[in-house]
Amino acid sequence: MSEMKFKLAAGTNVGLIRQNNEDNFVVCSDLSTSNWLIPQVGDYADLGPYGALLVVADGMGGANAGEVASAIAVETIQSLFVPEQLEQAITSDKAIQEFMKDVVKTADLNILHHSHEDSTTQGMGTTVVMAWIFDGKVYVCWCGDSRCYVLNNRKGLIQLSKDHSYVQELVDKGQLDPELMHDHPLSNVITRCLGDVENRANPETRIYQLHDGDLIMLCSDGLCGLCHDSEIHDVMTNFRDDALECKNELISAAISAGGYDNVTVAVAAISIENEAGEDSSEEAVAEEAPKEDEATEEEELSNTIRSETIGRRNRGHILGRSLLLLVLLLIAAGIYIHFTMGFDAFQKEVVDVFDKITKKQ
Numbered sequence: 001m002s003e004m005k006f007k008l009a010a011g012t013n014v015g016l017i018r019q020n021n022e023d024n025f026v027v028c029s030d031l032s033t034s035n036w037l038i039p040q041v042g043d044y045a046d047l048g049p050y051g052a053l054l055v056v057a058d059g060m061g062g063a064n065a066g067e068v069a070s071a072i073a074v075e076t077i078q079s080l081f082v083p084e085q086l087e088q089a090i091t092s093d094k095a096i097q098e099f100m101k102d103v104v105k106t107a108d109l110n111i112l113h114h115s116h117e118d119s120t121t122q123g124m125g126t127t128v129v130m131a132w133i134f135d136g137k138v139y140v141c142w143c144g145d146s147r148c149y150v151l152n153n154r155k156g157l158i159q160l161s162k163d164h165s166y167v168q169e170l171v172d173k174g175q176l177d178p179e180l181m182h183d184h185p186l187s188n189v190i191t192r193c194l195g196d197v198e199n200r201a202n203p204e205t206r207i208y209q210l211h212d213g214d215l216i217m218l219c220s221d222g223l224c225g226l227c228h229d230s231e232i233h234d235v236m237t238n239f240r241d242d243a244l245e246c247k248n249e250l251i252s253a254a255i256s257a258g259g260y261d262n263v264t265v266a267v268a269a270i271s272i273e274n275e276a277g278e279d280s281s282e283e284a285v286a287e288e289a290p291k292e293d294e295a296t297e298e299e300e301l302s303n304t305i306r307s308e309t310i311g312r313r314n315r316g317h318i319l320g321r322s323l324l325l326l327v328l329l330l331i332a333a334g335i336y337i338h339f340t341m342g343f344d345a346f347q348k349e350v351v352d353v354f355d356k357i358t359k360k361q
Contacts, residue, residue, distance in 0.1 A: 003273045004136060004210065005044035006052060009243040010266035013251050016259035022059035022066035023124075023220050023264040024034060024074045028052060032083055037218050046273050051134030054266040058220035060193065061124035069111050069126040069195050076107035077130060090134065099203040100280030104128060106192040108143075108201035114196065125195030128203075129218050133268060134211055135167075138235045143203040144193045146223050149232065150208060150216040151240060154223055157233040160206050164192035174235035182228055188221065212272040215240050223254045231257075243269040 014021040028036050031050035057073040059066030075270035080103045083263035102140055107128065115121045127144025138160075140148045145163040152158060161169065162180075166189040170176035181187060194201045215236055224232065227250075235253055246265045254263040 002136075004047050004133075005273070006047060006133060006147075007044055007243040007269040008052065008267070009247040010264075011251060012053065012262065012264040013255065013259075015262050016255060017229060017262075018262055020067060020069060021262045021264040022061070022068035022126075022221065024057045024059065024067065024162050024194070024276050025055060025264050025266055026074045026078060027054045027266055028078075028081065029207045031081055031086060034078075036078055037237075042315065044269075047133065050083060050090070052133055052268070053081055053130060053216050054216070054268055055128065055130040056146050056220055056264050056266055056329055057126045057128045057217040058124045058144065058222070058264070059124065059261070060195075061121070064123040064299050065121040066124055067127065068121050068124065069124040070128075072111050072114055073104075073107040073126050073128045077103055077128075077261055080106065085104070085280060086129035088284075093139075093207055096132070097141070097227075100130065100132065100204050100205055104143055104194065104203040105201050106144075106159055112197065124195045126163075127190065127193050127220070130265075131216055131218055131268070133210070133216070133270075136272075138208050138216055138268075140206045141203050143201050145188075145190050145224075146220050147218070149217045149219075149236075151236045152211060153213045154211075157236065157340060158208075159188075159229070160208055162204065163190075164204075165190050179225070182225075188225065209271065210270050212270065213240070214270040215246070216270065217245075217246075217250070218266040218269040219250070219260060220262060220264040223250055225259040225261060226254045226259075226263075240269070276338070299348070300357045303353060306321040 008027050008328045010025050010027045011024055012021060012023050013079075026036055028034065029045060029052050030048035031053055032048040055071035055077050055092065059068070060071030061069060068352055085099070091095050111126065111226050113125065115124055116341070127146040129140070129142035129143075129144075129146040131148050132139040133140075138150070140160045142161045143164065144159075145165045147159060147163070150158050150160055167176060167181045167184045167187050169191065170184075171178050171181060176184065192199070192202055217232075217236060231253060232250065235249045236246060239249050246269075247265045250265045250267075252260075253261050
């Protein structure tokens with residue numbers, strides 16, 4: 001048997017441009033007691049019988065009360081994540097996922113009802129992402145482009161959620177390189193949310209098996225919309241042993257990157273103590289053959305792993321080889337053309353060779 005412990009930290013910042021904060025968040029360290037206060041970050045705490053929950057909601061609507069929509073989403077989740085409801089939900093993975101989807105759909109209806117009753121809030125909406133840590137796993141449910149990441153010792157930074165956005169659809173259709181998503185001019189256009197009068201909320205879920213040392217992080221796009229995954233990875237790696245400092249540094253990174261949006265971050269650091277006599281050394285982990293469920297998890301997560309740093313490194317190698325080839329070709333062409341065609345022809349040949357190579361990049 002193994003025992004799971006955790007630390008939680010969460011916070012929000014209005015940013016440098018906005019006058020009001022439309023983000024909302026909430027965390028519960030023990031769902032069996034409905035303790036919705038942010039725990040004092042200190043020693044690792046035991047996971048209660050119903051687990052712990054982290055929620056981030058990013059409101060939309062500006063003057064039309066985006067902060068009201070995100071608050072309603074958070075309040076609805078709080079009202080439904082209570083022991084009597086959870087007892088019925090924890091019967092299976094499928095039941096948990098369906099429960100989380102139903103909670104999001106209820107929040108959607110509550111937002112629509114409020115905007116119908118109060119005309120000043122018409123047009124408001126919100127994204128939402130929540131992570132339920134329970135029974136050795138994290139159950140993620142989201143609608144919109146607020147994200148859930150995990151930093152894993154072996155796999156690096158993994159994005160567990162998948163944006164409901166226009167640029168993500170372009171990537172899915174093969175019309176956009178995934179590494180161009182972040183800087184695309186329409187990267188902030190979402191395709192799903194809560195409060196849309198034309199489309200009911202359609203959340204998605206994912207299950208991730210937790211490992212010792214995992215660092216779960218939820219954020220609004222005030223972070224992931226300003227900072228590349230490589231930057232997020234670096235901050236989480238540097239401060240993975242201090243949940244509170246990690247949260248603070250992620251928010252600071254978003255502010256340093258421009259801070260033109262509200263930014264909200266919730267972090268959960270996971271510690272799993274192995275049973276006495278179980279070998280947890282890095283050598284044993286490295287040599288151990290992947291189990292069937294681990295292989296399945298690896299396959300399911302492969303499309304969500306962000307590899308911007310690796311991608312830049314690979315492109316650097318390709319570019320370096322191409323430039324070397326270009327230099328060699330120019331030298332050879334220069335020697336040949338100098339003795340046969342003269343300088344003008346040489347100049348034209350250089351341009352032609354350069355064009356051919358750069359078009360391949």
